[in-house]
Ligand SMILES: NC(=O)C1=CN([C@@H]2O[C@H](COP(=O)(O)OP(=O)(O)OC[C@H]3O[C@@H](n4cnc5c(N)ncnc54)[C@H](O)[C@@H]3O)[C@@H](O)[C@H]2O)C=CC1
C-alpha cells in the first residue's frame with residue numbers, strides 16, 4: 001500500500017472562509033469529508049459556499065465528477081466523535097487564536113485513531129506552541145492554504161519542533177494529491193514564508209501612505225504593474241539574481257536603514273480597527289467599499305484566478 005492509499009476520510013474542522021474550501025478541495029479529489037462546525041447554521045453557511053464554488057467550477061469546466069457526486073462525499077456534523085473517529089487526516093480552520101486552537105486539538109486527539117495525521121491551517125501561529133499540548137505531537141503539522149483556498153494553489157507545510165519528518169512528507173504528498181502546490185519549510189517561523197513577506201510588504205506600503213509619499217491607490221497600482229506582475233513569473237530571489245546581486249547590494253546599503261521598521265502593532269491598522277473601518281466587511285477601510293465595488297473586484301480577481309487555475313490543469317494534463 002502506498003503511503004497515501006490509507007487516506008480515505010478527512011476530518012475538516014471549521015466551515016468558514018477557509019474550512020469550506022478545504023472541504024471542497026478534498027471532496028473534488030474523491031475523499032470522504034466530515035465537515036465539522038459548532039452549529040447547524042455555520043454548517044449550512046459553509047455548504048452554501050461550497051455549492052457556490054461548485055457552480056463556478058462547473059461553469060468553467062473544472063469538474064471531473066458530477067456536482068451531486070462531489071457533494072455526497074461531504075457530511076455535515078457538529079459532533080466531534082462523529083466527524084473524527086474514522087478520520088485518516090484532520091485539517092483545522094477555526095479562529096486564529098492559540099488558546100482556542102489548543103482546546104480544539106486536545107479534543108481532537110481524544111477521538112481520532114492513533115495514526116491519524118493532524119494539520120492546522122493557521123495563518124502563522126507556531127505549530128510548536130500548539131503541539132506541546134498534544135500526547136502525540138509527532139503527527140501534527142501546519143498545512144497553510146491561501147485565500148481563496150479553492151482557487152489559490154499554494155499550501156505551506158510547516159513542521160513544529162516535535163513534528164516527525166514523515167508527517168511533513170506525507171502531508172506534502174496528500175496536498176499534491178488534492179491538486180495543491182505544496183511547499184515544505186525546513187523549520188517553523190512565525191508567519192511561515194508567505195505571511196512574513198506579505199506583512200513586510202504591507203508594513204512598508206502602509207508606511208509609504210502614512211509618510212505622505214503616495215496614495216493607497218498609487219501604491220497598489222505600482223505593485224500590481226511591476227513587482228506583482230514580475231513575481232508571478234519569477235520569484236523575488238531569482239529576480240535579484242537576474243538583475244545582479246551587486247546592484248541590490250548597492251541599493252540595500254542606503255535603503256535598508258530607511259525602510260519601515262515598526263515592531264509594535266501597525267499605527268495605521270490600529271487606527272483603522274479603533275474606528276471600526278475594517279475594509280470590505282464594514283464598507284470602509286484603506287479604500288471606500290460602499291456599493292458593489294468590492295464584490296465586483298472580488299469577482300474580477302476570482303475570474304482571473306480561475307483562468308490561471310485552468311491553465312495549471314492544462315499544464316498538469318500535458319505532463
Ligand atoms: N481568511 C483568510 O484569508 C485565511 C485564514 N487562514 C486561517 O484559517 C483559520 C480560519 O480562518 P477563516 O476561515 O477566515 O475563519 P472563519 O471565521 O471564516 O471560519 C472559522 C470557522 O470555525 C468555526 N469554529 C470556531 N471554533 C470552532 C470549534 N471549536 N470547533 C469547530 N468549528 C469551530 C466557526 O464557527 C467558523 O465557521 C484561521 O486560523 C486563519 O488564520 C489561513 C489562510 C487564509
Ligand SMILES: O=C(O)[C@@H](O)C(=O)[C@H](O)[C@@H](O)CO
Nearest residue numbers: 122123145146147148194195
Ligand atoms: O493571505 C492569505 O490568503 C493567507 O495566507 C493568510 O493567512 C492571510 O494572513 C489572511 O489570514 C489574512 O486575511
